[in-house]
Amino acid sequence: MSTETYIPIETLCTFYKVETSFFHGLNDYGLIEITTIETSPCIHQKQIKNLESIVRLHQDLHINFEGIDTILNLLDKIHDLQNELAATKNRLRIFED
Incomplete structure (x- = not known):
């Protein structure tokens, strides 16, 4: 396991100004x-992108962990639905031509 791909929590605490x-x-x-x-x-x-979203939701909007969990789950569902819609549109193009 390479330590280069891991970031110490102390470093993140300093960067994000959290405990x-x-x-x-x-x-x-x-x-x-x-x-x-x-x-x-x-x-x-790999968790940094998700962590940045969590920190922003918590600090800027004062959302608790339960709310953050709900928001992240809804965003995942939206992403899945967007992918499904794009795939459906691609299949429908076959019949339009």
Whole structure:
């Protein structure tokens, strides 16, 4: 396991100006996954995009973890529906030509 792909929580706390308890709360609620590397809790870099959305929702809109979870699930469903709609439109083009 390469440590280059993991970012320590302390670094993220400084960058996002939040407490470590915020990240542990997100982990407890299942919104992120914390991995311990050499006694230092870290987050995989693949989670950063999702984490940035979570931090913005929490800091800018003051949304709690339950609300964030609901919003992220709804956004995932919207994305899936958009993909399904695009696939359906592509299939319908066959009949239009």
